[in-house]
Amino acid sequence: MKIKQLISRIMLLGAGSLILAACNDFLDELPDNRTELDTPDKINRLLVSAYPSRSFTRMCEIASDNCDDMGANNPNTSLLLEHNSYWMDMNEAENDSNKNTWQAYYSAIAAANTALEAIEKQGTPKEVLPAKAEALLCRAYSHFCLTMLYCLPYHPEKSGEYLGVPYMEAPETTLNPVYHRDNLKEVYEKIDRDIEEALPLVSDANYAVPKYHFNRSAAYAFATRFNLYYLKWEKVVEYASEVLGSAPSTVMRDWAAVKQLAWDGSVRTLDYISVGHSFNLLMIPMVTGNGSLFNAWSNSGARFTHNYRVAKRETYRAKRPMGGPWDRWKDNCIEKVYQHPPFIWQDNDVNKIYMPKWPNQWEVTDPVTGVGIGRSTMVAFTTNETVLSRAEAYVHLKEYDKAVADLNAWIGSFYLVGQNGIESLTRERIAEVYGDPSSDRYIAEYTALLKFATHNDYLHFFSFPGDNGAGYQGWKGDYEFTFMSLSPAFDEIILRGIKTGNRIRMTPLSGQYTPESYLETIRSSQLAITETEFKVMANGEQIGTLTRPNATLTTNFRQYAASKVWSFRYSYRQQAFDDYGRPKVDEHGKPVYETVEANDPVSVIYLPDGIMQFYAPYTFRGELFGLPNQTVQTFKWQLGPTSASDCYVCTDSFLDIKLVP
Template identity: 30%
Template sequence: MKRNLVYISALAIMTVAPGCKKYLEQLPDQRTEVNSPAKVAELLTSAYPRANYIPFLEAMSDNANDKGTDNNTRINRQPWFWEVSSDRSQDTPDYYWQQAYAAIAAANQALEVIDKATDKAAYKASRGEALLCRAYAHFMLVTIFSQSYDPATAAKAPGIPYVTKPEKIVVEKYERKTVAYVYEQIEKDLTEGLPLIDDNSYTGTLSYHFTTSAAHAFATRFYLFKKNYAKVVEHANLTLPAGKILPYLRPVNTTYNAMEELVLRKEYTRATQKANLLLAETQSLWARNVITNRYGCDPALGSMINGLDNPSRTRMAYKVYYQKPEDYFVPKFYELFIRVDQNANIGDPWDMIPLLTAEEVLFNRAEANTQLGNFNEALADINDFLSQRNNLYNPTQNLSIDKVKGYYGTVDTRAAILETLLYYKRIEFMLEGLRWFDILRHKIPVVHTSFDGKTKMILGANDPRRMVQIPQEAQLSGLELNPR
């Protein structure tokens, strides 16, 4: 019988193991035979990137200010200055690259086993999950390391390698091809894989897998970047039963409001929380460092979260804490420390992070409807969101077209609603890194000012530093670096 063996992507190896000969000497002992539907399903638990993108994407955005003191680490500092990362440890772009391609390698190995199986029907659901995992990881890579999708430039802009087969050698040669090509491949995997997903095929907790809901949620993000707004609405309406998102939103102004800080930290990423459509375990120090990072949520940003200066003129009900006068935060993350030595305080920190949520689907649908001219539908979603966020909510706080135009001082309805939803979305995903995606899509300039006010840095709409630099070791696979 032919043995099916698990290989780690060469693109992943390049960033963590320059000593390839040593790696190959160890590889046979680390191989696992995969020869049944159950083992393929188990393999696919490794097809989700176990790396945290939040630390560097949040630092790059306008959701991070210079506090002047605190934990001035290179991992936090370099992305805030939009510098090329010189670190390859957890919570860095290089680490995310490595882990994303490792996840892709697992998905490809699963697909190879499925393609060679005689009873392909037994693997149908796993094939769907593998294709969704491959699409998701490549989407995150092209979004972070390439130019943001633009129909006018996508056919020329360098993408990232779209890997569709297991690698048998360490130094494989790759092409970046184009952003357009990568998007075509993502869409191909997405549209082929989504109908194959079967929620009943999963054992254990659904939130750790691409369920039908999570797959549609991912589709809303993908098509929002692609500017196919009708598809965003279509998939958003299919994400949750009857297209009703409100019952799945986090109850921030009720249940959450009564919780203590530590309870909130655990609740936010709990698998039983209905808002969490897809969760991932990541090796990360984010939960430990998010409060004390020098570049992060300061009093100005903390005050903005629950301030009155917003389109509804009503305070939000987020529980905002501060540890020191300069350290503000919303409790969202809880570290799980896994000991590797029971006799010593040695181990690995792990954070659970929400990859896809009901809130993001709501905002994606609202933005798509706004772009399509369906303004009332967009405002209905925003008002559903506010009903779970405004302090002491009552329907008189609901937004109307006149209210948002009046607040932003414009006669342009589309622009006013877009500004409104981007404002609330920025606050909702504070400390989660998703603000960076809106900055990319809308070409929003980012201004970072030093604590003493003497230095102001601007990341313009077309600044090449918006593309995170790919790991320099990836040049060994023939990849060109991003311009600087």
């Protein structure tokens, strides 16, 4: 028995020694199981994660006027797309959601900061300088993209007042940290600092496939774009010239060559992102559904899309300064204009027009069910964009001949210059297109514009996109207007809507009002009248009614619109007609009359001093008290001896016409 106890104790001691040894081995391990970044190769491999896996592209494109709303009955949609299109809060958990995009940019920034910290710990040896440049550029790029999504545009005098985004300059090491949101001026200064520090250090020799990293051309293309937003025109020219060389037209995208490929969306989108093309400067693989959304061979997202209406008004079928046929569907105008025509799909639920730019690189994660992840590759920088940036900078620097030369380099890549009336641009031609109404080249839509460039809920709802239940034409409003005429006395300006041709008449504001006080007066005038039905009285006798579906509500756009459209109902006599359309007469040859019910919609506007006015004068049908062609337009709210006798009184009629609650 003692021998057995001794053996048991020896075994326990041995086991304890093994456990303690194992514990010591475990405690000798670093608690963080991430790779220790102690070699240039490990740092370079980490920097693959310093490029964002999401993009601003979808949010910006769907929210812009590049996309139209095909109608609420279109089944090819999602809640995320609807919220995106109408500038609503996007809380849906999809790959391209607002939350995932924000997180993707900051995850990329975290990887860049981790690499920069490791480089600094190594003493920044010469062999890691290209990696440092890449990390700085990646950090700057993601912060810049965030400012485009979540900040106002840069303004030299006001950016210190604008909110920026948190600029992360070190890896996060604390739990639940509190971030400081810099102002936009500070953010731009830090982006500029990172870019300027990185540019001299960039080296293409550091990469096996440079086009998937911030190679030298991509770095200078990014510097070009950033400085365009930063309004540093000289730097735009300097950095773009590093990318474009002395002959920009020779490094533009070769759309004519793409046209020779198989007419297959997959083939041409993969060619678009090819690393073999000199005009592609940086490609970024992404987790995104853009490959099925932004094409014309998938019905995905077809409710909110670039369609024929947008193409006709703004893009492929619109008039263009360089000439050529436009909006001629049956004449194949697109084939006669472009080096590579867009893909087009039109049927009942799908109306898409897109160039092949986003491949659908679906990754199957379950071969049995076909479940997978939507992936695609974004061409983040191209020579074509860079030359347009330099052209814009040249315009600001008033170097117009150089600007025209850059525009022609881009035009030659995309258009069939020299064919079907398409010509290169000249300064003289541009002047005619934009400023000479007597010229055949003049395009009124391109002349001076009144444009509401910042978001306004009312304008967005009533102009574009929109759906009033009658298809994708929306409410037929506008937010871009062409100046058509100015009266000799400078007291009237006439404008025309770019999209729908709506006419606006502008007159000077009375000196007693500021714009703010005038709008508040109008608002009060609308809200003061809560009635939805009035009796129409003429010379003390009720002749009809004026009704609307609801009172004015400023919190619901559809009800707001409905409150401004009234129904005018009354009876009148008119001569009857027989089945052949001939006026009826009795046996004495006198006209035979019949009573007809009028039910006419009339839209109203509200003015100060309790005035309600029809948009256009309304002429009664038939006769009123034996008087034909009686017209009304303007009504003023008049207070009676008691509140029960308050009513609208017509101020422009021969008869005593009132609208009585």
